[in-house]
Amino acid sequence: MSDMTMKKRRPKYLNLAEIRLPLPGFVSILHRVSGAVLFLMLPFLLYLFSSSLGSPESFAAYKQVVANPLVKLILLGLLWAYLHHFCAGIRYLFLDLDKGVDLVSARRSAGAVLAVSLPLTLVLGVILLW
Amino acid sequence: MVNRIVVGAHYGLRDWLAQRITAVVMALYTVVLAVALLVMSPVTYDSWRALFASGPMRVATFVFFICLFYHVWIGVRDIFMDYIKPTGVRLVLHVIVILLMVGYTGWAAQTLWRL
Numbered sequence: 431m432s433d434m435t436m437k438k439r440r441p442k443y444l445n446l447a448e449i450r451l452p453l454p455g456f457v458s459i460l461h462r463v464s465g466a467v468l469f470l471m472l473p474f475l476l477y478l479f480s481s482s483l484g485s486p487e488s489f490a491a492y493k494q495v496v497a498n499p500l501v502k503l504i505l506l507g508l509l510w511a512y513l514h515h516f517c518a519g520i521r522y523l524f525l526d527l528d529k530g531v532d533l534v535s536a537r538r539s540a541g542a543v544l545a546v547s548l549p550l551t552l553v554l555g556v557i558l559l560w
Numbered sequence: 561m562v563n564r565i566v567v568g569a570h571y572g573l574r575d576w577l578a579q580r581i582t583a584v585v586m587a588l589y590t591v592v593l594a595v596a597l598l599v600m601s602p603v604t605y606d607s608w609r610a611l612f613a614s615g616p617m618r619v620a621t622f623v624f625f626i627c628l629f630y631h632v633w634i635g636v637r638d639i640f641m642d643y644i645k646p647t648g649v650r651l652v653l654h655v656i657v658i659l660l661m662v663g664y665t666g667w668a669a670q671t672l673w674r675l
Contacts, residue, residue, distance in 0.1 A: 447670060465632075465635050466636070466639060468632075472632070472664060476664060476667055479668075480667065481669060483609060483612060483671055483675060484674070486605050489605040490605075516587060519587070523583065523584070545660065557598065
């Protein structure tokens with residue numbers, strides 16, 4: 431069989447509705463998505479940081495902005511994005527050091543990323559935002 | 561199999577390493593700031609301002625921002641390299657991201673050194 435026919439017969443699942451990712455793949459795409467979201471929201475976060483430190487008046491304005499329920503929800507989402515990126519990033523650092531690269535440990539550590547980042551988002555979110 | 565001789569040019573090693581070093585610096589800073597926030601909760605303007613006005617914290621925060629913006633540049637560039645195929649469009653997007661990061665650095669510096 432020539433290379434051409436081999437290539438043609440390869441199954442392709444590029445249909446997003448049909449892709450079934452294993453747990454490490456799921457954590458991996460969320461790492462990318464959370465990074466992209468944080469990048470896109472940087473102006474908003476820097477604006478909050480700058481107004482919180484500008485003056486007592488701008489701090490009061492900042493307090494008013496983050497008191498808005500919709501803003502709180504957005505910040506909770508961004509907190510999740512940060513914590514997921516943080517936890518998954520630490521997992522990648524270990525994988526780079528050749529730690530936990532076999533299938534079983536890689537699946538387990540991917541599960542651990544979700545098991546840590548999701549509850550941590552709720553706990554820190556409640557403490558810091560409410 | 562990809563045949564390439566890994567000598568001469570960087571072949572991305574420098575950015576690969578920088579992405580990880582900046583990540584470690586940011587992770588350490590995050591833990592320090594999280595602990596500080598939990599200790600001083602609830603935050604008032606005076607305690608919040610005093611935290612960043614202190615010399616070490618101001619410099620650490622600025623180092624965090626530099627690491628963040630460099631990390632963002634590498635990550636976003638990787639995303640563009642994966643999904644944006646036309647060279648011209650990609651170049652424009654890369655330039656926009658670089659300019660944004662330079663601007664954000666100035667914004668962060670202004671915020672911190674106005675205190």
